[in-house]
Amino acid sequence: MTDMSETELADSIAEAILAVPGVAGLHPGMFGEVGTYLPGRRVTGVRITDDGVDVHVTVHEGVDVRRTAVAVRDAVALVAPGSTVDVTVEDIAPAVRP
Template sequence: MHDDPTTADTVASVARAVPGVADLHPGMFGEVGTYLPGRRVTGVRIRDDRVEVHITITPSAHVRQTAAAVRSAVRAAMPNTRVDVTVEEIAGASPNSGTDPTSQEDS
């Protein structure tokens, strides 16, 4: 299933459809992506043992809940696959705004 070129596209589409996801994120140095013939699916890395999804969330999204929702949605599309979700950024947050996406408390 991971060798199918549409797997990365499916993961990207499913992740983007989750409420609170602004977009996929390429990682700090642009290192997160799946290379396909003639193009790249940014924010999705397909490995033999797991799928990694890196996202940017909307300012109103709850970090942990959004990450969990993405994980669940991708797992539903790819049963029996480990899914790792990383929230890389909050859309519109400046680097010096004091907004730390990992410090948001559960409500």
Template sequence: MSQGGAATPPPLEPAERLAAAVLAVPGVAALHPGMFGEVGTYLPGRRVAGIRVADHAVDVHIIVVFGVAVRDTAAAVRATVGRLHPGAEVNVTVEDVAPAAGAR
């Protein structure tokens, strides 16, 4: 039990770290769980949708912001994941396009 403060949150799992990093890439609107929700990583009591981590590969499914260069955004996601999960094949799938923030 901690003394005099809030409990320290548990460290993030690899899939959670990857998800946070991917969401920080400019042009990524969100992660996407795949057509039938098949892309995700199951963790105790929760699921990280849009990220599937295997032994030698990482699958990332994203929604991009309308108007961004899709290939450049996918390449930036691939590079980001590659830095955090070295040696893995990184497969990026763009599942959808979302309107830019503030667009009507």
């Protein structure tokens, strides 16, 4: 994957995902199973395995879900080049009404 430590990699991936327009946040999965466990904390929504990276996100209402998922995949691929990246959109955050 990369020469980064698992902590640096998980944090960098999470940061890249959250910077993608349309992403409301990282999602822990249906049963809270998606995360990278680090000393003293957990990066929710990012699972790093030997086979690649699995990310689960919540998107904002009204965005093109497929385009947002592709943008997330591309953002993660820049941080973890050569990795297989699987993106799951778990939820849609309702629009904030004024």
